[in-house]
Amino acid sequence: xxxxxxxxxxxxxxxxxxxxxxxxxxxxxxxxxxxxxxxxxxxxxxxxxxxxxxxxxxxxxxxxxxxxxxxxxxxxxxxxxxxxxxxxxx
Amino acid sequence: xxxxxxxxxxxxxxxxxxxxxxxxxxxxxxxxxxxxxxxxxxxxxxxxxxxxxxxxxxxxxxxxxxxxxxxxxxxxxxxxxxxxxxxxxxxxxxxxxxxxxxxxxxxxxxxxxxxxxxxxxxxxxxxxxxxxxxxxxxxxxxxxxxxxxxxxxxxxxxxxxxxxxxxxxxxxxxxxxxxxxxxxxxxxxxxxxxxxxxxxxxxxxxxxxxxxxxxxxxxxxxxxxxxxxxxxxxxxxxxxxxxxxxxxxxxxxxxxxxxxxxxxxxxxxxxxxxxxxxxxxxxxxxxxxxxxxxxxxxxxxxxxxxxxxxxxxxxxxxxxxxxxxxxxxxxxxxx
Numbered sequence: 565x566x567x568x569x570x571x572x573x574x575x576x577x578x579x580x581x582x583x584x585x586x587x588x589x590x591x592x593x594x595x596x597x598x599x600x601x602x603x604x605x606x607x608x609x610x611x612x613x614x615x616x617x618x619x620x621x622x623x624x625x626x627x628x629x630x631x632x633x634x635x636x637x638x639x640x641x642x643x644x645x646x647x648x649x650x651x652x653x654x
Numbered sequence: 655x656x657x658x659x660x661x662x663x664x665x666x667x668x669x670x671x672x673x674x675x676x677x678x679x680x681x682x683x684x685x686x687x688x689x690x691x692x693x694x695x696x697x698x699x700x701x702x703x704x705x706x707x708x709x710x711x712x713x714x715x716x717x718x719x720x721x722x723x724x725x726x727x728x729x730x731x732x733x734x735x736x737x738x739x740x741x742x743x744x745x746x747x748x749x750x751x752x753x754x755x756x757x758x759x760x761x762x763x764x765x766x767x768x769x770x771x772x773x774x775x776x777x778x779x780x781x782x783x784x785x786x787x788x789x790x791x792x793x794x795x796x797x798x799x800x801x802x803x804x805x806x807x808x809x810x811x812x813x814x815x816x817x818x819x820x821x822x823x824x825x826x827x828x829x830x831x832x833x834x835x836x837x838x839x840x841x842x843x844x845x846x847x848x849x850x851x852x853x854x855x856x857x858x859x860x861x862x863x864x865x866x867x868x869x870x871x872x873x874x875x876x877x878x879x880x881x882x883x884x885x886x887x888x889x890x891x892x893x894x895x896x897x898x899x900x901x902x903x904x905x906x907x908x909x910x911x912x913x914x915x916x917x918x919x920x921x922x923x924x925x926x927x928x929x930x931x932x933x934x935x936x937x938x939x940x941x942x943x944x945x946x947x948x949x950x951x952x953x954x955x956x957x958x959x960x961x962x963x964x965x966x967x968x969x970x971x972x973x974x975x976x977x978x979x980x981x982x983x984x985x986x987x988x989x
Contacts, residue, residue: 624982636974
């Protein structure tokens with residue numbers, strides 16, 4: 565066998581080795597990682613109904629007072645100043 | 655003779671090419687061995703299993719006036735104070751409920767849908783309430799009920815989560831006739847697991863219009879002589895609802911303890927201070943609309959009030975003693 569042929573065969577072996585190595589490299593498993601974030605927003609709750617109108621117009625009743633000053637009936641402190649506010653619920 | 659001559663001339667220099675070939679061959683095998691051993695992980699015989707993280711899911715979100723109660727589509731506020739509303743839902747994580755309850759987080763937004771900034775964590779007393787698992791008013795389920803479920807660890811994948819919100823009386827009105835009628839109040843539960851995978855779900859309700867006022871105690875004009883006119887007596891009126899209001903005002907005459915009665919029209923009022931008695935509006939037995947245009951509160955710290963200034967002028971004769979009457983104020987939503 566001539567030297568020239570031996571060199572060619574050796575290079576051929578080297579090429580085969582590189583091809584096998586490349587194949588093995590590509591065959592190696594990739595890191596799969598996590599899947600992208602999934603947005604799972606449920607459909608909007610459709611339980612809204614037309615609300616009832618509540619009659620909530622509150623009324624407040626307060627006391628007004630005045631003392632009429634006179635010689636016959638001198639004013640003392642009005643008795644009603646401490647009476648609470650009367651709340652009328654509709 | 656010729657045969658032995660041939661043997662002597664055998665070429666010994668041919669060994670070198672064989673050695674070279676062997677070296678190349680060994681080198682090639684070495685390269686193969688190195689590459690295959692380094693990169694061919696798929697050919698290893700060690701079994702491995704990758705368990706991918708599952709995104710948590712949220713379901714059955716409900717808004718209620720009671721803890722873990724049924725969904726309520728209409729919510730009513732309480733004047734001048736807060737009202738408790740609850741938002742709850744069920745979280746499922748196939749990696750186990752602890753992936754959310756321990757390693758992750760849960761959060762609930764309760765807000766008027768016109769205010770989308772809420773979902774960026776901009777809380778607002780009138781339109782956006784936020785609670786998360788670290789808040790005292792929020793918690794994962796601790797018992798088993800219709801909508802409540804604790805996280806028991808291990809293979810348990812479900813856990814409920816609830817927040818209680820103390821909603822102020824001035825929260826946006828989304829009910830019929832409300833300023834924000836075109837919108838809803840949404841309760842949105844957001845669940846995040848230990849790998850930061852997140853999902854959410856929501857329910858909606860309506861907060862109704864609340865028209866309400868709170869007024870000061872009494873109108874005490876003090877002691878006056880006949881024909882005298884009192885000074886302005888201020889009556890503070892507070893809007894304790896969630897819409898701008900006007901007020902209907904009416905009154906009664908004032909019977910006196912000794913002699914006579916003061917006519918109701920002797921009392922007058924104005925929304926402006928230091929207005930002359932003659933320029934004020936006389937009180938009437940018939941409810942009269944006064945355009946207060948009193949806005950609702952927008953923050954818990956600042957009340958929304960205005961003052962009604964009242965005066966009385968006594969007649970020149972015919973009354974004595976302490977005279978007492980009533981004044982009635984009714985709140986109406988401003989149009």
